[in-house]
Amino acid sequence: MKCKKVHTRLLSFYEGTLPQGEMEQVKRHLDQCETCRQLYHQILASWKMAGEERIPYQPFFYTRVRQRMANQSRPAGSRVRHLARTAIQPALFFVVLGLGITIGIQLGKGIGSQQTAQVENQQNEYLEAYAENQFWNGFQLESLEQELFFADTTSLTRSLNKQEDSHE
Amino acid sequence: MRDEQIIQGIRNGEEAAFKELVDKYQELVINVCNRFLHNKDDALDVSQDVFIKAYHSIDRFRGQSRISTWLYRIAVNESLNYLRDRKRKNIFSSLDVLFSNPGSDPLEKVEDNDDIAPAKMERQEQKDLLYRAIESLPKKQRVALTLNKLEELPYKEVAEIMDITVSETGVLINRAKKALQKKMVAELKKN
Numbered sequence: 612m613k614c615k616k617v618h619t620r621l622l623s624f625y626e627g628t629l630p631q632g633e634m635e636q637v638k639r640h641l642d643q644c645e646t647c648r649q650l651y652h653q654i655l656a657s658w659k660m661a662g663e664e665r666i667p668y669q670p671f672f673y674t675r676v677r678q679r680m681a682n683q684s685r686p687a688g689s690r691v692r693h694l695a696r697t698a699i700q701p702a703l704f705f706v707v708l709g710l711g712i713t714i715g716i717q718l719g720k721g722i723g724s725q726q727t728a729q730v731e732n733q734q735n736e737y738l739e740a741y742a743e744n745q746f747w748n749g750f751q752l753e754s755l756e757q758e759l760f761f762a763d764t765t766s767l768t769r770s771l772n773k774q775e776d777s778h779e
Numbered sequence: 780m781r782d783e784q785i786i787q788g789i790r791n792g793e794e795a796a797f798k799e800l801v802d803k804y805q806e807l808v809i810n811v812c813n814r815f816l817h818n819k820d821d822a823l824d825v826s827q828d829v830f831i832k833a834y835h836s837i838d839r840f841r842g843q844s845r846i847s848t849w850l851y852r853i854a855v856n857e858s859l860n861y862l863r864d865r866k867r868k869n870i871f872s873s874l875d876v877l878f879s880n881p882g883s884d885p886l887e888k889v890e891d892n893d894d895i896a897p898a899k900m901e902r903q904e905q906k907d908l909l910y911r912a913i914e915s916l917p918k919k920q921r922v923a924l925t926l927n928k929l930e931e932l933p934y935k936e937v938a939e940i941m942d943i944t945v946s947e948t949g950v951l952i953n954r955a956k957k958a959l960q961k962k963m964v965a966e967l968k969k970n
Contacts, residue, residue: 619957619961650964650968653967657963662928666806666813676827679828
């Protein structure tokens, strides 16, 4: 018999309620396997200890029962307090928690939208400024285009001057 | 006083009859509660409720079963209810711990355990191992196993207490035993 199979038969083996063949197989396995033998003894120790634990006769138990009965029959005040403790308190807790979450979400929304608006304004300003200067700045940066432009205009003025001179 | 006389006496409002019931069956009730709660103070507490409940519902006891079976049934139900309520309370107390000041940290009390003798601690650990395994079982299996193996009640009485058939009780106990051993072996291997 394998260890796994033995593990599910330990208590029945201790009680002697397994079929004869299985009793012998478990016994043989426990004789040979040190790990299973240790497990068997540990489980058995816990099992016996729990079974032996007993609370003895309590001399003043009846007095305590009567006292509790008297306390329970006390009306109104204590019952209201008990109800407050068991039902109203948890209910209030959840109401406050829900309120807190709702207020938090609302506040979060407000702050979030203000911040977004500020960032959007800043971005727009930047974009507007960029857009205003984009053409000229870009023009300055593109040195080749600049040269061509200026080269074209100078050649154009030269040819215009020549034409004027010839007219004259 | 015989059980029938006790019942009749309680129905007639006789204080002596109720005292007789409590004195005669207190050990049975306290111990079965302790089997489920694993704590003496809690067991004493719940046992008081069991007798109060028995007192108030005495008219519903039809005498078809023995008083002990009836008391067992109330004790099992009250203990399971107590465990359910305690679980619910623990959720709130864990919130209390979160918001309480550092001086009241319950973990600081662990240091006191240094005084406990190692042998006693080992015994407690062995018991805790079994209790944890039992508590992890499904409710019906837990009740059947506890009543049969720890309270040493015969299948017939367990079946009566749980209001099921004897064969169902046998099936529950066998399943519980197998599951319990598996859990204990797994736990012991971990350690």
